[in-house]
Amino acid sequence: WNVTLVNGGHECVVVEASSPLDPLTPPPADPDVLDAPDYPQIAQRNLSVVVVTGMARSEVLVSVSAGQRAAKAAVIEVGDGEALSAQVLGSLGLHGHRYGGPGRIAFGLSERSLCGQQGAGNGHRILQLEVPPGRSAAAFLNVAAAESIGSDEYAVVRVVERDHEKVVGGLSVVVIQADDLKGGA
Numbered sequence: 625w626n627v628t629l630v631n632g633g634h635e636c637v638v639v640e641a642s643s644p645l646d647p648l649t650p651p652p653a654d655p656d657v658l659d660a661p662d663y664p665q666i667a668q669r670n671l672s673v674v675v676v677t678g679m680a681r682s683e684v685l686v687s688v689s690a691g692q693r694a695a696k697a698a699v700i701e702v703g704d705g706e707a708l709s710a711q712v713l714g715s716l717g718l719h720g721h722r723y724g725g726p727g728r729i730a731f732g733l734s735e736r737s738l739c740g741q742q743g744a745g746n747g748h749r750i751l752q753l754e755v756p757p758g759r760s761a762a763a764f765l766n767v768a769a770a771e772s773i774g775s776d777e778y779a780v781v782r783v784v785e786r787d788h789e790k791v792v793g794g795l796s797v798v799v800i801q802a803d804d805l806k807g808g809a
Contacts, residue, residue, distance in 0.1 A: 638660065639667045640663075640665055641667075648663050648665060662691065674767055674797050681768035683737060684767065685763075686733075686764070686765055686783060687760050687762055688753050688761050688762075688763065688785060689755065690755040691757065692758045696754075696787070697754055697787075698753045699753075699785070700750070700752075700753065700763055700784070700785050700786075701783070701784050702733050702749055702765060703749065704727065704781065704782065705780025705782035706723075706780060706782075718778060722778075723780070728769065728771060728799075729769060729799050731768075732749070733747045733748050733749070733750075733751040733763050733766075735764070738766055747765075767797060773800065775801055777800075778798055779799045781796070783795040
């Protein structure tokens with residue numbers, strides 16, 4: 625998967641593996657909009673690239689949606705991510721970059737945008753959202769370099785959505801320095 629940064633750094637791939645013996649039931653209203661937790665035949669990987677300048681803070685919008693018939697009590701948790709494979713780094717155009725290790729990024733979740741406020745780690749590590757049926761709710765992930773990230777380094781922040789103990793969604797955020805992203809993206 626060669627990621628092209630066209631959606632403000634948020635990219636995702638959705639894969640359907642079904643057959644006439646194992647169809648998507650019920651059929652989706654829009655085949656281009658598939659919700660992975662609703663179908664065991666669907667898998668989704670979300671990957672966002674956040675570019676920081678020095679110690680400046682960036683904010684990433686995380687959307688949580690409930691099904692049409694039932695409310696959702698979502699628990700979102702944020703933590704340090706792990707090193708990425710050479711293949712994934714290559715697909716992001718980050719050949720030769722090395723994982724800087726955990727603790728390089730300050731992060732937090734909030735229900736409101738914290739743009740313009742001071743403090744890199746504003747927010748919570750765990751956030752609970754109540755989402756009405758057929759609606760979506762926003763959470764804001766705030767990230768900033770807790771210490772300087774080298775021009776050949778990257779860090780990863782992992783966001784996980786749980787329904788009780790079951791993981792139902794998530795997002796990995798790759799953080800690099802501003803001068804590392806080329807091609808005008």
